[in-house]
Amino acid sequence: MNDSFAFDPKRLTVSSGTTVRWVNDSEVGHTVTAYADGIPAGAPYFASGGFESERAARNDVSGGLLAAGEAYERTFEVTGSYDYVCIPHEGSGMTGTVVVE
Template identity: 65%
Template structure:
Protein backbone atom coordinates (compact mmCIF):
# COMPACT_ATOMS: atom_id res chain seq x y z
CA UNK A 1 0.00 0.00 0.00
CA UNK A 2 1.40 3.42 -0.89
CA UNK A 3 1.51 6.23 1.68
CA UNK A 4 -1.46 8.09 0.12
CA UNK A 5 -3.56 4.94 -0.21
CA UNK A 6 -2.75 3.88 3.33
CA UNK A 7 -3.72 7.29 4.73
CA UNK A 8 -7.00 7.22 2.79
CA UNK A 9 -7.73 3.70 4.09
CA UNK A 10 -7.00 4.72 7.68
CA UNK A 11 -9.19 7.81 7.36
CA UNK A 12 -12.15 5.74 6.12
CA UNK A 13 -11.53 3.02 8.72
CA UNK A 14 -11.37 5.66 11.48
CA UNK A 15 -14.70 7.18 10.43
CA UNK A 16 -16.31 3.72 10.34
CA UNK A 17 -14.92 2.85 13.77
CA UNK A 18 -16.10 6.16 15.25
CA UNK A 19 -19.60 5.52 13.88
CA UNK A 20 -19.66 2.01 15.34
CA UNK A 21 -18.54 3.22 18.77
CA UNK A 22 -21.08 6.06 18.74
CA UNK A 23 -23.82 3.55 17.92
CA UNK A 24 -22.85 1.48 20.97
CA UNK A 25 -23.04 4.47 23.29
CA UNK A 26 -26.74 5.02 22.58
CA UNK A 27 -28.41 8.30 23.50
CA UNK A 28 -26.27 11.42 23.70
CA UNK A 29 -27.43 12.32 27.19
CA UNK A 30 -30.36 12.67 29.53
CA UNK A 31 -33.78 13.91 28.52
CA UNK A 32 -34.17 17.40 29.96
CA UNK A 33 -37.28 18.81 31.64
CA UNK A 34 -37.22 22.51 32.51
CA UNK A 35 -38.78 23.87 35.72
CA UNK A 36 -40.09 27.30 34.74
CA UNK A 37 -41.13 30.64 36.23
CA UNK A 38 -44.73 29.97 35.22
CA UNK A 39 -44.76 27.02 37.69
CA UNK A 40 -44.68 24.23 35.15
CA UNK A 41 -42.53 21.36 33.95
CA UNK A 42 -41.61 21.82 30.30
CA UNK A 43 -42.32 19.49 28.67
CA UNK A 44 -45.02 18.25 31.00
CA UNK A 45 -44.84 14.72 29.56
CA UNK A 46 -41.81 12.86 28.25
CA UNK A 47 -41.30 9.36 26.88
CA UNK A 48 -38.00 7.53 27.31
CA UNK A 49 -36.62 4.02 26.97
CA UNK A 50 -35.98 1.87 30.03
CA UNK A 51 -32.55 2.72 31.46
CA UNK A 52 -32.74 6.37 30.35
CA UNK A 53 -32.07 9.31 32.63
CA UNK A 54 -34.33 12.33 32.93
CA UNK A 55 -32.77 15.54 34.21
CA UNK A 56 -34.86 18.35 35.64
CA UNK A 57 -33.24 21.80 35.39
CA UNK A 58 -34.58 24.67 37.48
CA UNK A 59 -34.66 27.68 35.17
CA UNK A 60 -36.92 29.53 37.59
CA UNK A 61 -36.12 32.08 40.27
CA UNK A 62 -37.83 29.95 42.95
CA UNK A 63 -37.13 26.49 44.33
CA UNK A 64 -39.05 23.47 43.07
CA UNK A 65 -39.21 19.80 43.95
CA UNK A 66 -39.50 16.71 41.79
CA UNK A 67 -41.59 14.24 43.79
CA UNK A 68 -43.06 10.97 42.54
CA UNK A 69 -46.71 10.28 43.29
CA UNK A 70 -46.21 7.00 45.13
CA UNK A 71 -49.61 5.66 44.05
CA UNK A 72 -49.01 6.66 40.41
CA UNK A 73 -45.76 4.85 39.56
CA UNK A 74 -45.34 1.19 38.55
CA UNK A 75 -45.68 -1.18 41.54
CA UNK A 76 -42.17 -2.61 41.10
CA UNK A 77 -40.49 0.77 40.48
CA UNK A 78 -38.26 2.69 42.88
CA UNK A 79 -39.71 5.85 44.40
CA UNK A 80 -37.86 9.03 43.38
CA UNK A 81 -37.72 12.54 44.76
CA UNK A 82 -35.30 15.44 44.76
CA UNK A 83 -33.59 15.41 48.12
CA UNK A 84 -33.13 11.63 47.94
CA UNK A 85 -36.21 10.72 49.99
CA UNK A 86 -37.37 7.10 50.12
CA UNK A 87 -41.08 7.87 50.48
CA UNK A 88 -43.56 10.52 49.43
CA UNK A 89 -44.39 11.18 53.09
CA UNK A 90 -40.72 11.85 53.90
CA UNK A 91 -40.49 14.25 50.94
CA UNK A 92 -43.60 16.14 52.08
CA UNK A 93 -42.35 16.26 55.69
CA UNK A 94 -39.06 17.89 54.62
CA UNK A 95 -40.02 19.90 51.56
CA UNK A 96 -37.10 22.29 52.11
CA UNK A 97 -34.68 19.36 51.93
CA UNK A 98 -35.98 18.48 48.48
CA UNK A 99 -35.93 21.93 46.90
CA UNK A 100 -33.95 22.22 43.69
CA UNK A 101 -32.62 25.78 43.81
CA UNK A 102 -32.55 28.17 40.86
CA UNK A 103 -29.93 26.98 38.37
CA UNK A 104 -29.62 23.53 39.99
CA UNK A 105 -30.45 20.08 38.59
CA UNK A 106 -31.94 16.79 39.71
CA UNK A 107 -31.84 13.56 37.73
CA UNK A 108 -33.30 10.07 37.96
CA UNK A 109 -32.71 6.95 35.87
CA UNK A 110 -35.85 4.99 35.01
CA UNK A 111 -35.23 1.24 34.92
CA UNK A 112 -38.78 -0.17 34.65
CA UNK A 113 -41.42 0.31 31.98
CA UNK A 114 -44.60 2.15 32.86
CA UNK A 115 -45.91 5.63 33.57
CA UNK A 116 -44.53 7.71 36.44
CA UNK A 117 -46.52 10.72 37.66
CA UNK A 118 -44.69 13.41 39.64
CA UNK A 119 -45.22 16.93 40.97
CA UNK A 120 -43.62 19.93 42.69
CA UNK A 121 -44.70 19.91 46.36
CA UNK A 122 -45.01 23.69 46.86
CA UNK A 123 -46.65 24.26 43.47
CA UNK A 124 -48.81 21.16 43.03
CA UNK A 125 -51.93 23.25 43.70
CA UNK A 126 -50.90 25.53 40.82
CA UNK A 127 -50.78 22.55 38.47
CA UNK A 128 -47.04 21.89 38.46
CA UNK A 129 -47.28 18.21 37.59
CA UNK A 130 -45.67 15.97 35.01
CA UNK A 131 -45.22 12.42 33.84
CA UNK A 132 -42.56 10.16 32.41
CA UNK A 133 -43.61 7.22 30.25
CA UNK A 134 -40.94 4.52 30.06
CA UNK A 135 -41.01 2.09 27.13
Protein backbone atom coordinates in the same frame (compact mmCIF):
# COMPACT_ATOMS: atom_id res chain seq x y z
CA MET B 1 -38.53 23.77 33.83
CA ASN B 2 -39.08 26.82 31.63
CA ASP B 3 -42.23 28.37 33.03
CA SER B 4 -41.87 29.16 36.73
CA PHE B 5 -44.80 26.87 37.62
CA ALA B 6 -44.74 24.11 34.99
CA PHE B 7 -42.58 21.16 34.03
CA ASP B 8 -41.47 21.37 30.40
CA PRO B 9 -42.32 19.05 28.85
CA LYS B 10 -45.28 18.08 31.01
CA ARG B 11 -45.15 14.53 29.55
CA LEU B 12 -41.94 12.85 28.41
CA THR B 13 -41.60 9.42 26.79
CA VAL B 14 -38.23 7.65 27.09
CA SER B 15 -36.74 4.18 26.64
CA SER B 16 -35.93 1.98 29.60
CA GLY B 17 -32.48 2.83 30.95
CA THR B 18 -32.76 6.54 30.11
CA THR B 19 -31.60 9.12 32.64
CA VAL B 20 -33.92 12.10 32.87
CA ARG B 21 -32.51 15.40 34.10
CA TRP B 22 -34.71 18.15 35.51
CA VAL B 23 -33.08 21.60 35.66
CA ASN B 24 -34.65 24.46 37.56
CA ASP B 25 -34.28 27.43 35.21
CA SER B 26 -36.57 29.69 37.21
CA GLU B 27 -35.80 31.84 40.23
CA VAL B 28 -38.31 29.90 42.35
CA GLY B 29 -37.44 26.70 44.25
CA HIS B 30 -39.08 23.48 43.02
CA THR B 31 -39.18 19.79 43.89
CA VAL B 32 -39.42 16.68 41.72
CA THR B 33 -41.49 14.31 43.84
CA ALA B 34 -43.08 11.06 42.65
CA TYR B 35 -46.64 10.32 43.67
CA ALA B 36 -46.32 7.08 45.65
CA ASP B 37 -49.40 5.65 43.92
CA GLY B 38 -48.35 7.05 40.54
CA ILE B 39 -45.36 4.83 39.75
CA PRO B 40 -45.27 1.27 38.37
CA ALA B 41 -45.30 -1.68 40.77
CA GLY B 42 -41.73 -2.70 41.54
CA ALA B 43 -40.24 0.65 40.53
CA PRO B 44 -38.09 2.43 43.11
CA TYR B 45 -39.51 5.63 44.58
CA PHE B 46 -37.86 8.91 43.54
CA ALA B 47 -37.76 12.47 44.80
CA SER B 48 -35.32 15.35 44.75
CA GLY B 49 -33.64 15.39 48.13
CA GLY B 50 -33.25 11.60 48.03
CA PHE B 51 -36.41 10.83 49.99
CA GLU B 52 -37.57 7.21 50.05
CA SER B 53 -41.30 7.99 50.29
CA GLU B 54 -43.79 10.67 49.33
CA ARG B 55 -44.64 11.17 53.00
CA ALA B 56 -40.99 11.86 53.87
CA ALA B 57 -40.70 14.32 50.96
CA ARG B 58 -43.86 16.15 52.01
CA ASN B 59 -42.65 16.29 55.64
CA ASP B 60 -39.38 18.01 54.61
CA VAL B 61 -40.17 20.04 51.49
CA SER B 62 -37.16 22.32 51.96
CA GLY B 63 -34.88 19.25 51.87
CA GLY B 64 -35.98 18.51 48.31
CA LEU B 65 -36.03 22.02 46.88
CA LEU B 66 -33.95 22.67 43.78
CA ALA B 67 -32.72 26.26 43.79
CA ALA B 68 -32.27 28.25 40.57
CA GLY B 69 -29.82 26.42 38.31
CA GLU B 70 -29.82 23.17 40.31
CA ALA B 71 -30.68 19.83 38.74
CA TYR B 72 -32.03 16.42 39.71
CA GLU B 73 -31.44 13.22 37.72
CA ARG B 74 -33.15 9.85 37.75
CA THR B 75 -32.56 6.76 35.63
CA PHE B 76 -35.74 4.88 34.75
CA GLU B 77 -35.44 1.10 34.33
CA VAL B 78 -38.97 -0.20 34.96
CA THR B 79 -41.44 0.38 32.12
CA GLY B 80 -44.66 2.22 32.82
CA SER B 81 -45.95 5.65 33.71
CA TYR B 82 -44.46 7.79 36.50
CA ASP B 83 -46.48 10.75 37.79
CA TYR B 84 -44.69 13.42 39.79
CA VAL B 85 -45.28 16.84 41.32
CA CYS B 86 -43.59 19.96 42.61
CA ILE B 87 -44.90 19.92 46.17
CA PRO B 88 -44.89 23.71 46.78
CA HIS B 89 -46.71 24.36 43.50
CA GLU B 90 -49.06 21.37 43.41
CA GLY B 91 -52.02 23.74 43.83
CA SER B 92 -50.91 25.56 40.67
CA GLY B 93 -51.03 22.29 38.73
CA MET B 94 -47.27 21.75 38.53
CA THR B 95 -47.29 18.04 37.74
CA GLY B 96 -45.62 15.89 35.11
CA THR B 97 -45.36 12.37 33.77
CA VAL B 98 -42.48 10.26 32.49
CA VAL B 99 -43.53 7.30 30.37
CA VAL B 100 -40.92 4.56 30.10
CA GLU B 101 -41.21 2.14 27.16
